[in-house]
Amino acid sequence: MDWLGVHFISELPDSGQVVLHCTHNPVLVLLAYLVACAASFATLDMAERVSHVEQPTSQRLWRWVGACCLAGGIWTMHFIGMLAFEAPLTIHYDLSPTLLSLLIALIAAWLAMNTLSHQQLPLWRCAVAAIWIGLGISGMHYVGVSAMRSSASLYYQPLLMGLSLLLAIACSLAALLLSRHLREGSGMFHQLLKYASSLLLGGGIVLMHFTGMWSMTLVLPAGSPAVPAIPDEHLQLGLTLSVIILLIIGSGISAALADKKLQHKERDLRRVNALLSQLDQARMSLQQVAHYDALTNLINxxxxxxxxxxxxxxxxxxxxxxxxxxxxxxxxxxxxxxxxxxxxxxxxxxxxxxxxxxxxxxxxxxxxxxxxxxxxxxxxxxxxxxxxxxxxxxxxxxxxxxxxxxxxxxxxxxxxxxxxxxxxxxxxxxxxxxxxxxxxxxxxxxxxxxxNTSLKTRASLELQLEEELRNALRDDQGLLLHYQPIYDLKHARVTKLEALIRWQHPQHGLLSPDRFINIAEANGMIAELDNWVLRKACQDLSFLSQQGRDELKIAVNCSALNLTREALATEIQSALRGARVAPQRLELEVTENALMGNIASTLALLQQIRELGVSLSIDDFGTGYSSLAYLKRLPLNTLKIDRSFIQDIPHSTQDMEIVQAIIVMAHTLHLQVVTEGVETLEQQRFLERYGCDYLQGYLLSRPVPLQDLHRVLDELDQRQDRLNPVLSNPGTGGPGSPDPAPGGPVLHAGASTVQLIR
Incomplete structure (x- = not known):
């Protein structure tokens, strides 16, 4: 079969001279191998470049650059290989088949680069592409061989031709698989592996070419003389082609390397921009957190x-x-x-x-x-x-x-x-x-x-009082107790005293509790202040015992805030032991609002205090929100009616009914009743008639310091002794005076006496 003047799968003619002694120039063979290796390396590098390029336009550009490098390298290797062929003939090459072989090489190279552009390269796709690429390379080889013009005819051995085709397909498949493996990776080992793969692929391409050349036989017609070729011309042409194609391939590789570095810089720039954007977002988030409230989204x-x-x-x-x-x-x-x-x-x-x-x-x-x-x-x-x-x-x-x-x-x-x-x-x-x-x-x-400015003045004063109160507590200077007698109607004598704190301020004089108690409560000093009152009262009880007043008890007020402290019972016990006072002589007064604040914990604390032997009194009764269901559970001894219910007696019938109901209720709960704020004889007589147990108020005495207490108590005892004969005749109370309640004397005092006490 003849095609393009080449005899395929034909027997050699009987007549004619067979050219047996054909050789190859080793320098040109080495050049061909170097070009094949360079083309292989360029193919692997371009395939890696295409896989890493993100823009489609750049991918197409690098596919064509890779195809040109691969096609030019393979074709140049083939042409140098043909130049390396030395036969005793005059050989020249036709331009048209040569250019056609270059076109076929370009198509095969483009097919290879297009296949390598896919993100996924399964084995079946690589195999199909390898077949087509191998056929293209073989076609390029044999078309290029057909461009050879001489006096000899070309004959091919079928087996060697088939072997060259298989080598082309195998070489193509190896190139595809190696490229698939090498396009992901970096580092020195990756680069060395790419070099080794290029040498292997270059050897495969050269082997495929020279296997094809091996299958070729030149036959001279009978009588044609063998003319030696001029090898120096072929060597010079081969060197020129090698230099040109190596420069082209090197330029392509350099461009790919430069583009790779540029892309890395672009990626680094994008990464930096992304980091800057994240930093901006983080800064905005931090600013949001720093300047806005997370719950309400309002400014903080x-x-x-x-x-x-x-x-x-x-x-x-x-x-x-x-x-x-x-x-x-x-x-x-x-x-x-x-x-x-x-x-x-x-x-x-x-x-x-x-x-x-x-x-x-x-x-x-x-x-x-x-x-x-x-x-x-x-x-x-x-x-x-x-x-x-x-x-x-x-x-x-x-x-x-x-x-x-x-x-x-x-x-x-x-x-x-x-x-x-x-x-x-x-x-x-x-x-x-x-x-x-x-x-x-x-x-x-x-x-x-x-x-307004008065608020600032008051705030400044409170701040000053706060600081000075701390100093007074720390130095134990300026604070003192005044005592107000509490009269026992049943026994007709003073049996209790209420301890009331005062502050002898160096600039403002004697301050009552309403000027500084709130300051102490608001600034965490109330526990220390209550403890001072407790210890001072116990010390004064001990002093009164030395003065022959063993029968007196002292009632001490306890703040609502202090009532929540578990250490209160321990502090009471410590104060009693320190002053060597019997617990029965101490009574703790708490308001009803303080008792009802946290009834569970309050009840447990009051039980501890009662177990010490200390009496308990509920102060200012009627001004809070007591619950009788809880009140009956509390370990109380005394109930003190607030002064607000006494002030309008006997003019207010409603107040009289309320006080009477409170006394009955308290006695039903087995509580003694103290009424504070008593200032007139009419109030005293009313309370005595309805069974009140104790009186407290200006009718007896104002609160006085400890040094004046003995004199006040003596005056009250003397006044009672003078009035005892009068008490035996109820009618001496004057016209319209109510009769005293049975079982208790009435503390009568004329207007002048009351004025003296007040």
């Missing part, structure tokens, strides 16, 4: 202070008014204690929405400073705008809120300070608004107050 204290400083600077420079409004939710702690903190958080969200909706969205700044405390910064034209805003918020707050299956209405206390009237700095305005807020709380809550 730090963000508010920053905005406040900016607005204050603006108003200071250009003029204008600002209002700082402090809001505190009334009795918010009850929500957390009863419904839990989750319900409290939900309530805060609703309240924040109410406050936000009541303000001007673009002009006012609403912040949550912490807990249930909110702050609003207002731009004002006149002072009343702040009042109207506060009233609008208070009205909005009165809307019922659904929470935990309940409908509740919350109220708020508001304090307002105005720039520049109430301060020129952020700290001063905030402090003054806070003072106004506490004034609203002290006024009964659900109220609003503007700051």
């Amino acid at each position: 204290r730090r963000g508010f202070n920053q905005l406040f400083a900016e607005k204050l600077m603006e108003k200071t420079r250009y003029g204008g008014m600002l209002a700082v409004m402090f809001l505190d939710i009334d009795h918010f702690k009850r929500i957390n204690d009863s419904l839990g903190h989750d319900a409290g958080d939900e309530l805060l969200k609703v309240i924040a929405g109410h406050i936000k909706s009541s303000t001007r969205s673009h002009e006012d700044v609403v912040a949550r400073l912490g807990g249930d405390e909110f702050c609003i910064l207002l731009t004002l034209h006149e002072r009343d705008e702040a009042r109207h805003m506060a009233q609008r918020i208070m009205h909005r707050m009165k809307e019922p809120i659904e929470l935990g299956g309940r409908r509740m209405v919350m109220t708020t206390s508001i304090g307002i300070s105005v720039f520049p009237d109430d301060g020129k700095t952020c700290e001063e305005l905030l402090k003054n608004a806070d003072l106004a807020l506490y004034e609203s709380k002290d006024s009964g809550r659900n109220n609003l107050h503007f700051f």
Whole structure:
């Protein structure tokens, strides 16, 4: 079979001269091998480049660059291999078949690069592509061989031709598989493996070429002389082609390397940009966290202070008014204690929405400073705008809120300070608004107050008193006890004293408890203050015993805050032991609100105190919210009726009925009754008639210091002795005087006597 002047699968002719002694130039063979290795390396490198390029346009570009390098390398290797062929003939090459072989090589190379562009390369796809690429390379080889022109004819051995085709397919498959493996990876070992693979593939390509050349036989017609070729011309041409193709391949590899580095830089730049973007987002998140409250999404204290400083600077420079409004939710702690903190958080969200909706969205700044405390910064034209805003918020707050299956209405206390009237700095305005807020709380809550200078004066005084009270407790100077007698109607004598603390202040004189007890409670000093009173009272009891007053008991008041301390019983025991006083001579007075605050823990503590032998009295009865169901369980000895029920007796029939009912109830519970605030004989006679056990008030004596107590007690005893004969004749009480109750003397005193005592 003849095709393009080449005889395929034909027997050699009988006539003709067979060219037996054909050789190859070893230098050109080595050059062909080097070109094949370079082409193989370029193919592997371009395949790796294509797999890492992200843009489709760049992928197409590098596919063509790789195809050109591979096609040019294989074709140049083939041509140099043909130049290396040395036969005793004059050989030249036809241009058309040569260019056609180059086109076939380019098609095969493009097919190879296109196959390597797929992200997934299963074995079957590699096998199919290898067959087509192998056929293309073989076609390129044999078409290129057909371009050889000489006086000899070409004959091929079929087996060797088939072997060369198989070698081309195998070489193509190996190239595809190696490229699939090598396109992912980096490092020195990866690069060495790529070099080794290039040498192996280059050897395979050269082997395929020379196997094809091995299958070829040249036959000279009979009588044709053999003319030796000029090998130097072939060597020079081969070297020229090698240099050209190696430069082309090197340029392609260099371009791929440069593009790879550029892409790495672009990736690094994108990574840096991504990191910068993440940092910006993190910075914004941190700023959000740093300047906004996570629960309500309002500005927090730090963000508010920053905005406040900016607005204050603006108003200071250009003029204008600002209002700082402090809001505190009334009795918010009850929500957390009863419904839990989750319900409290939900309530805060609703309240924040109410406050936000009541303000001007673009002009006012609403912040949550912490807990249930909110702050609003207002731009004002006149002072009343702040009042109207506060009233609008208070009205909005009165809307019922659904929470935990309940409908509740919350109220708020508001304090307002105005720039520049109430301060020129952020700290001063905030402090003054806070003072106004506490004034609203002290006024009964659900109220609003503007700051005024008297609040600052009072706050400064309270701060000064706080510091001086600490010093007085630490140095045990200035604090003293006054004692007010408590008269026993049954035994007709003074049997108890109530210890009342006073403070002899160096500047303000003698201060009553209402001036400093609240300060002690608000600043954590009440336990120390109560303990001082307890120890001092026990010491005074010991002193009274030395003066012959063994029958006297002392009643000591206990703060509601101190009643929650488990150490109270131990402190009482320690004070009694230190003064060597019998526990029965001490009575502890607690208010009914303190008793009902936490009945379970209070009951356990009172049981411990009663086991010591100390008596217990409920003070100011009738002013709180006692529950009789709990009251009967408490280990009490005495009930003290508050002075507010005595003041209008005998003019108030209602008060008289209330006091009578309290006395009956107390006796039913086996409690003794003390009535405080008794100032007139009519009040004393009424109480005696209805069975009151003890009297206390100005009718007997004002509270006096310990050094004056002995004299007051002696005067009361002497007065009682003088009145004993009168007591035997009830009619001497004067016209219209009520009869004394049976079983108890009446402490009669004329107007002059009462005036003397008071």
